[in-house]
Amino acid sequence: TARWTAPRAATSGNNDGDDVRTAGLARLTLSAEDKQARDWFVDTTRSLGCRVHVDQIGNIFAIRPGLRDNTINNENAGMAAAATFAGSHLDSQPSGGRFDGVLGVAAGVEMLRTLNDNQIETEGPVGVINWTNEEGAKFPISMMGSGVWSGQISLDDAWKVKSVITSTSTVKEDLERIGYLGDVPAHFDGGIRVGAHFELHIEQGPRLEKSRQKIGIVQGVQAYKWFTIVVKGREAHAGTTDMSSRVDAMQASAQLMLKVHQIAKHGCSDGKGLVTFGRLKVSPGSVNTIAGLVEMSLDMRHPTDEGLAEMEENLYRVCKTMMNATGRNKDGGPEVTLQQDFASNAIKFDERAIECVEQSALSVLGDMEEHGGLRDGGGSHQKVQKMMSGAGHDSVRTNLHCPTAMIFVPSKDGISHNPVEWTDKEDCAIGANVLLQSVLRMDKM
Amino acid sequence: TARWTAPRAATSGNNDGDDVRTAGLARLTLSAEDKQARDWFVDTTRSLGCRVHVDQIGNIFAIRPGLRDNTINNENAGMAAAATFAGSHLDSQPSGGRFDGVLGVAAGVEMLRTLNDNQIETEGPVGVINWTNEEGAKFPISMMGSGVWSGQISLDDAWKVKSVITSTSTVKEDLERIGYLGDVPAHFDGGIRVGAHFELHIEQGPRLEKSRQKIGIVQGVQAYKWFTIVVKGREAHAGTTDMSSRVDAMQASAQLMLKVHQIAKHGCSDGKGLVTFGRLKVSPGSVNTIAGLVEMSLDMRHPTDEGLAEMEENLYRVCKTMMNATGRNKDGGPEVTLQQDFASNAIKFDERAIECVEQSALSVLGDMEEHGGLRDGGGSHQKVQKMMSGAGHDSVRTNLHCPTAMIFVPSKDGISHNPVEWTDKEDCAIGANVLLQSVLRMDKM
Ligand SMILES: NC(=O)NCCC(=O)O
Ligand SMILES: NC(=O)NCCC(=O)O
Numbered sequence: 001t002a003r004w005t006a007p008r009a010a011t012s013g014n015n016d017g018d019d020v021r022t023a024g025l026a027r028l029t030l031s032a033e034d035k036q037a038r039d040w041f042v043d044t045t046r047s048l049g050c051r052v053h054v055d056q057i058g059n060i061f062a063i064r065p066g067l068r069d070n071t072i073n074n075e076n077a078g079m080a081a082a083a084t085f086a087g088s089h090l091d092s093q094p095s096g097g098r099f100d101g102v103l104g105v106a107a108g109v110e111m112l113r114t115l116n117d118n119q120i121e122t123e124g125p126v127g128v129i130n131w132t133n134e135e136g137a138k139f140p141i142s143m144m145g146s147g148v149w150s151g152q153i154s155l156d157d158a159w160k161v162k163s164v165i166t167s168t169s170t171v172k173e174d175l176e177r178i179g180y181l182g183d184v185p186a187h188f189d190g191g192i193r194v195g196a197h198f199e200l201h202i203e204q205g206p207r208l209e210k211s212r213q214k215i216g217i218v219q220g221v222q223a224y225k226w227f228t229i230v231v232k233g234r235e236a237h238a239g240t241t242d243m244s245s246r247v248d249a250m251q252a253s254a255q256l257m258l259k260v261h262q263i264a265k266h267g268c269s270d271g272k273g274l275v276t277f278g279r280l281k282v283s284p285g286s287v288n289t290i291a292g293l294v295e296m297s298l299d300m301r302h303p304t305d306e307g308l309a310e311m312e313e314n315l316y317r318v319c320k321t322m323m324n325a326t327g328r329n330k331d332g333g334p335e336v337t338l339q340q341d342f343a344s345n346a347i348k349f350d351e352r353a354i355e356c357v358e359q360s361a362l363s364v365l366g367d368m369e370e371h372g373g374l375r376d377g378g379g380s381h382q383k384v385q386k387m388m389s390g391a392g393h394d395s396v397r398t399n400l401h402c403p404t405a406m407i408f409v410p411s412k413d414g415i416s417h418n419p420v421e422w423t424d425k426e427d428c429a430i431g432a433n434v435l436l437q438s439v440l441r442m443d444k445m
Numbered sequence: 446t447a448r449w450t451a452p453r454a455a456t457s458g459n460n461d462g463d464d465v466r467t468a469g470l471a472r473l474t475l476s477a478e479d480k481q482a483r484d485w486f487v488d489t490t491r492s493l494g495c496r497v498h499v500d501q502i503g504n505i506f507a508i509r510p511g512l513r514d515n516t517i518n519n520e521n522a523g524m525a526a527a528a529t530f531a532g533s534h535l536d537s538q539p540s541g542g543r544f545d546g547v548l549g550v551a552a553g554v555e556m557l558r559t560l561n562d563n564q565i566e567t568e569g570p571v572g573v574i575n576w577t578n579e580e581g582a583k584f585p586i587s588m589m590g591s592g593v594w595s596g597q598i599s600l601d602d603a604w605k606v607k608s609v610i611t612s613t614s615t616v617k618e619d620l621e622r623i624g625y626l627g628d629v630p631a632h633f634d635g636g637i638r639v640g641a642h643f644e645l646h647i648e649q650g651p652r653l654e655k656s657r658q659k660i661g662i663v664q665g666v667q668a669y670k671w672f673t674i675v676v677k678g679r680e681a682h683a684g685t686t687d688m689s690s691r692v693d694a695m696q697a698s699a700q701l702m703l704k705v706h707q708i709a710k711h712g713c714s715d716g717k718g719l720v721t722f723g724r725l726k727v728s729p730g731s732v733n734t735i736a737g738l739v740e741m742s743l744d745m746r747h748p749t750d751e752g753l754a755e756m757e758e759n760l761y762r763v764c765k766t767m768m769n770a771t772g773r774n775k776d777g778g779p780e781v782t783l784q785q786d787f788a789s790n791a792i793k794f795d796e797r798a799i800e801c802v803e804q805s806a807l808s809v810l811g812d813m814e815e816h817g818g819l820r821d822g823g824g825s826h827q828k829v830q831k832m833m834s835g836a837g838h839d840s841v842r843t844n845l846h847c848p849t850a851m852i853f854v855p856s857k858d859g860i861s862h863n864p865v866e867w868t869d870k871e872d873c874a875i876g877a878n879v880l881l882q883s884v885l886r887m888d889k890m
Binding site for chain 2: 222243273276282287292301415416417
C-alpha cells in the first residue's frame, strides 16, 4: 500500500525561530497569516494537478480528476462529479497549536502527492478542502465555512459577523481584503458537491494517550452552544461609593460565572456538562471606576442534546435570579442579557464512512505490526478506540449531506488550544495513512 | 466682595452635540484631547496676564504677580516668590463627567479673571495649576504630576509608566508627543514653589446633597492602594478538557474577586473598607479556549492607614489560599501574583488652610442668606459640612509641603466617574466664590 512518511510543515505564522515544540501558531481566520497559508494551499494543490475552487465564504476545494469522471475539467464547478474529500482547516486560535486543523489539510495535500507519486488513478475525483473559520475564535461562529456550505447558516448572516478580537471588520470585509471572496456558490446544492468527507484531526483530549492507542475512530460529536452574556451595572467612583450603593457589573459577573460554572456538574442529570468563560471585556476598564458593563462569552457543552437543553434552562434561571438579586437598586441593575450566538447539535457519523476508517486503521496498524513497527506491544486491534469528539469539526456539517467520518490521533497530555499542543511525527504519519486509505476505500464503493 | 457668577465650559472632548447633562467627558491624560484643554489653559491664563511654566512631568503653573513680589517676571521660575494657588486637573476618566477636576481649574481661571476685572492686586503672587494625570486611569498612578512635584514619586519612575488603556506608550513619550514635556524641574524644591494650595472639587459622593448642604469643608482624605493581580492558569480546549483537569484562570479570578470583595466588610475591624476590580484582561480571550491568564486591577480603600493595612494582610492571605486550592494541578496553577502599583496614606489637611475655607464658606453663604439667595431655608452655618474625602486629590500631595485645603460642592445622586456626573451651576458658582475668597484670605496672612 502507498504510505506517507512524514508531515511537512504548513505553518506560516508568527513563530519563526521559536522552539517548534512550544511556539504554537497564531493564524486567526482571514488574517494576513491565513492568506499566506491559503496561498500555499492553492499553489501546492494546483502544482499537484488539481483544479481549485474558492466559494463565497472562502472555502477552498482542490479537486484531482478521477477515471470515471472528467467533467471536473469543466469550468462550471457545479457540473463536476461529487469527489471524495479529505478536509479540515488552516485557521488557528489566537494562541493555538500547530496541529489543530492543519494536520488534516496537510495530510490531505500529502495524500494528493502520494497518489501522484504512485501514479494511482481513483475511480471518481478526490480532493482536499480548507474550510473557512472553523475555530470561531475571531468571528464567534465555529465551523462557519462548512456551516454555510451545509445550509445551516445563511451566507448573509455569516458575511455580517463582526470580529470580537481584532478591530470591527466583518467576515465579508476580511474575505475581500485577503482576496478570498470567491464566486462559487457556498452551498452543497449548486456549489461544490462533496461525495464523502474524511477528516484527520488530533484528539485534543487525553484518552488515546492514556490508553496507549494510536487511532480514534470517531463515532460522533457532542452538542454545544455559545452565548454572549452582558451584565450592566452603574459606573461610579471606587473611592466615594459605599459598597451597599454599588451596582458593580464586574462583581455581579464574578457571581454569575461561579453559579453558571456549577451547572457543568449540578445542572444536568449526569454531571457531564462543560462550562467555559473564555472572553470577557469590562467597561470603562479603569482602576478607580466601578464597572458599568461586562460582556463575556459562554461555551456550554454536553454529550447529548437533552443534557445541553437542561443546562440551558438552568442558565436562564441563574441569569433571572441575578436580575432579582439584592444588588439591584432603584436605577436598575445588575441587568443581565443573554444572547445565543451559535448552536451545534450532537451528531453521529455515517456508518459506512466509519467502517472505512475502521478497516483502514486496522490495515495500517496491522501492516506496522507485521513490520515490528508497533511499539508498546499489543495487536492492531488494541491500538484503536471508538470514541466521541468533545470538539466541533467541519465534519459535523458535511455529515448532514454526505457520508462522513473522522480519524483521531493522540494529543500529548490531552492539551489543545495551547501553543504546547503536540502530536508525534509517527502518529501524524499513521493518521495520514489511515486518511489516505479511507478515501481510497470510499472511492472504490 | 468680588463674586464669580457662572462656570464657563472647558470641556474639549468627544462629546460635541450630545446632551450636556449625559454626554460626560473622555479626556484621558496626555491624549490629543488633553493637549487641546492644556492649550486652552495656557492661552487663557497668558491672556489674563500670567506667566506660564510647564515642568518636566507636564504640570502647568499659571502665575499672576503680586504687590510684594515681582521676581515672578524673572525668567528663572525657581527664583519666584511662592504663590498661593488654586489647583486641580483637566484630565478625565475614560468615560467620566464634566466636573471632576475641571471645575477646580476652570474656577481658578475665573478667579484670575475676577481679580483682573475688579483690578484687585494681591500681596503675593497667586496662580492656577493644572496637574498631570490626576485620574490614574490610563497610567495607573493617580495624582501623578503632584506626586512627582511633591517628591513621593521619582520623575524617572513616572516617565516610565506604561498606558494600560491605549497602546504601549509611556508617560514620557506622550508628554513629548503632545508638546508638554517642560524643562522646569518637577519638584517642590528647585521647581515652582507653592505657598499654599486650595482645590475646589465636586464631592463625588452623596452626603452634601442628602443633607441639603452647599459646601463641604474637607478635613482630609482616606488611604488607598492599587494593585495588579495576575492569575495564571493553563490554556486548553473548552470542549475536550474535563472540568476536573482544568486550570481555568478566569474561573479562579471570579473566585478571587468574590473573596477579596468580602474584605471590604469583613476584612477590617470596622467594616468601612472599599474594594473595586475595575480593569480586567483575559488571555487568549477566545470563546472556546480556557483562559490561561487574567490580569486585573484592584483598588482598596479605608479611612485609616491601619484599616487599609488590615485589608492588605487579608488580601495576601486570600491570594495564598487560592494558590493552594484544590484547582492547582501538577503543572502548577492557578498561580496568583500580586503587585502594588500605588499607595496613598490617609492625610489631614492644614488647620490654617481649612480655617480659610471655613471662613470663606460662611462669608459667601452668609452673603447669599442676606440677599435671600439660600433656598430650602436654614442659615449659612447649616449649609456647610466638615467631611472626609473618599477620593484622592492633588491636594493630598501639596499638603506635604504647604498649607492645603479643599472645598467640596454637591454631586447629583452622589455619582462621579460616570458621564451623568452633575453639579448645578449655582453650586459651582458658590464653590468658585469660596475658592476665590480662600485664596485671598491666605494671601493676606
Ligand atoms: N477542533 C476544534 O478545536 N474546533 C473548534 C470548535 C470547537 O470549539 O469545538
Ligand atoms: N477625584 C478623583 O476622582 N480622583 C481620582 C483618584 C482616585 O481614584 O481617588
